[in-house]
Amino acid sequence: NAGVTQTPKFRILKIGQSMTLQCAQDMNHNYMYWYRQDPGMGLKLIYYSVGAGITDKGEVPNGYNVSRSTTEDFPLRLELAAPSQTSVYFCASSYSGGGNTEAFFGQGTRLTVV
Amino acid sequence: DQQVKQNSPSLSVQEGRISILNCDYTNSMFDYFLWYKKYPAEGPTFLISISSIKDKNEDGRFTVFLNKSAKHLSLHIVPSQPGDSAVYFCAASAVQEGADGLTFGKGTHLIIQP
Numbered sequence: 001n002a003g004v005t006q007t008p009k010f011r012i013l014k015i016g017q018s019m020t021l022q023c024a025q026d027m028n029h030n031y032m033y034w035y036r037q038d039p040g041m042g043l044k045l046i047y048y049s050v051g052a053g054i055t056d057k058g059e060v061p062n063g064y065n066v067s068r069s070t071t072e073d074f075p076l077r078l079e080l081a082a083p084s085q086t087s088v089y090f091c092a093s094s095y096s097g098g099g100n101t102e103a104f105f106g107q108g109t110r111l112t113v114v
Numbered sequence: 115d116q117q118v119k120q121n122s123p124s125l126s127v128q129e130g131r132i133s134i135l136n137c138d139y140t141n142s143m144f145d146y147f148l149w150y151k152k153y154p155a156e157g158p159t160f161l162i163s164i165s166s167i168k169d170k171n172e173d174g175r176f177t178v179f180l181n182k183s184a185k186h187l188s189l190h191i192v193p194s195q196p197g198d199s200a201v202y203f204c205a206a207s208a209v210q211e212g213a214d215g216l217t218f219g220k221g222t223h224l225i226i227q228p
Contacts, residue, residue, distance in 0.1 A: 004157070033215055042118070042203060042218030043158070050214065058215055090157050097214040102148075105157030 002026050006091050006106035013081040013113045021076040021109050023091030031094045032074040033058075033103065034066065036087040043090060049074055050097055081113045117141045118206050120219035128227050133191040135222050137204030140185065144206040148216065149178060149189050152201045161202070162189070191224075199226045 007022045025032065030051045035043040045058030049068040063085060065077040074093075078085060088110050094103040119138045127133045137147075145166040150158035164171040164178045164187065171178050177190045191198055201223050205216040 031214065035215075035218075040123070040220060042120075042205075042220045043216075044218070045215040048215050056214070092157075102160040102163075103216065105150075105159070107155070107157050 004091055004093055004104050004106035006089075006109050008109060009107065010110045011112070013078075013111065015081060015083065015113060017081050018077070018079050019081070019111075021078075021089055021091075021111075023074045023076070023106060024072050025074075025091075025093040025104070026072065027093060027095075027104065028071060029093035029095050029104075030071070031097045031103075032068065033092045033094075034064070034074070034076045035090045035092065036060065037090065037108075038087050046076065046089075048097075078111075083113050085111065086113045087111060115140075116219070117144075118204055118217050118219040120202075120204055120222050122222050123220070124223040124225065126225045126227055127194050129196060130193045133189075133194045133198065133224055133226070135189040135191075135202050135204075135224065137187045137189075137219055138185055139187075139206050141206070141208065141217070142185070143208040144217075146207045146209045147178070147180060147187050148205045148207075149176075150203045150205060150218075152203060152221070158203060194224075194226045196226050196228065199224060 004025045033048045034046040047066040049055045091106045092103040148163040149161040152158040180187045201221045204219040
């Protein structure tokens with residue numbers, strides 16, 4: 001049982017480049033989330049999805065896009081990378097929403113924009 | 115404006131003693147609170163949670179206390195073990211408001227000394 005899998009683990013981007021952070025879960029969870037964690041800070045919600053075909057913005061969505069074509073996958077797209085997007089990105093999933101059920105996190109993707 | 119505050123960036127405790135990690139919140143709509151533990155280069159893992167209708171929840175060596183009037187919660191670990199050395203995040207959710215995703219504090223780095 002793999003849980004939540006994120007790829008890649010590390011990436012260096014140049015300003016203006018684009019990339020997609022991949023996230024897959026094998027627990028048949030409806031809810032999936034993308035968070036970012038800046039140094040010395042807590043995790044902040046970027047986007048979330050309550051099921052296939054449904055996505056919504058979180059606290060810090062600017063500069064990002066998501067899609068949810070299947071229950072398993074929830075990729076995060078950066079179109080024009082900026083230094084402010086240097087962060088560690090965590091994908092998570094949970095059986096239901098609202099925060100009253102345990103969320104399972106991936107190992108994270110460390111992104112540096114130079 | 116931080117809605118979930120962990121005012122101690124780090125805490126050092128001797129092995130075998132009690133570790134007490136504190137968390138304060140400002141949003142009175144929060145009704146569910148969780149603690150996550152994070153090791154370096156890994157994603158956060160769920161530790162323990164508490165609903166606002168309770169004032170205490172216990173799971174083995176871990177106990178979470180909630181004081182709603184003071185908008186304060188604490189995580190007690192007793193006895194502390196070397197494997198408890200990690201960053202602990204307090205998180206909150208407004209379940210009754212239908213909020214999705216969690217609001218995290220900045221984390222407290224717990225160091226268990228032998």
